[in-house]
Amino acid sequence: MPVVAIVGRPNVGKSTLFNRIFGRRKALVEDFPGVTRDRNYAEVTRFERPFTLIDTGGFEPQSQERLLQQMREQSQLAIEEADLIVFLLDVQQGLTPADQEVAAMLRRVDKPVLFAINKVDGERQEQAAAEFYALGVEELFTVSAEHGLGINDLVANILDRL
Ligand code: GDP
Ligand code: MG
Numbered sequence: 001m002p003v004v005a006i007v008g009r010p011n012v013g014k015s016t017l018f019n020r021i022f023g024r025r026k027a028l029v030e031d032f033p034g035v036t037r038d039r040n041y042a043e044v045t046r047f048e049r050p051f052t053l054i055d056t057g058g059f060e061p062q063s064q065e066r067l068l069q070q071m072r073e074q075s076q077l078a079i080e081e082a083d084l085i086v087f088l089l090d091v092q093q094g095l096t097p098a099d100q101e102v103a104a105m106l107r108r109v110d111k112p113v114l115f116a117i118n119k120v121d122g123e124r125q126e127q128a129a130a131e132f133y134a135l136g137v138e139e140l141f142t143v144s145a146e147h148g149l150g151i152n153d154l155v156a157n158i159l160d161r162l
Pocket of ligand 1: 014
């Protein structure tokens with residue numbers, strides 16, 4: 001079964017997206033950043049196609065350096081384990097140096113990587129999300145994991161590239 005991993009900084013909404021795609025509540029979502037300590041796996045069937053979805057966790061790092069280290073490790077695991085990676089970013093937090101570094105790392109990977117911008121709950125955030133084109137990617141997917149916006153389009157594109 002193909003494997004899809006969601007990676008990204010703490011609090012961008014990885015677990016919320018995982019639950020939204022899974023269709024049930026499994027991963028722990030909290031108002032505290034970095035609540036998913038471990039990796040969370042689910043077998044998901046969308047558009048009649050099964051795949052394994054991984055929610056990557058982490059702790060709340062004490063420093064920028066620890067954050068980067070955690071994201072490198074998380075991304076490296078996903079690169080080894082997954083057939084496709086969803087790199088999730090947060091329009092509220094904006095584009096950060098850690099995102100830039102991880103994006104550069106993921107661009108070198110010989111696997112499909114989808115760049116998805118979360119917390120695009122409305123028109124205002126839709127415009128703000130254009131900031132992420134600075135990552136040098138051709139295509140961005142905007143989603144609101146919390147409100148279920150853009151999810152079908154993202155999932156359809158995941159399945160297209162598996
Ligand atoms: P994770 O650390 O990346 O797994 O992030 P979580 O899924 O735990 O979510 C972190 C916070 O972001 C929670 O308070 C969520 O309710 C919130 N959140 C997640 N998705 C959205 C969204 O689409 N819009 C908004 N406004 N908040 C969201
Ligand atoms: Mg989480």
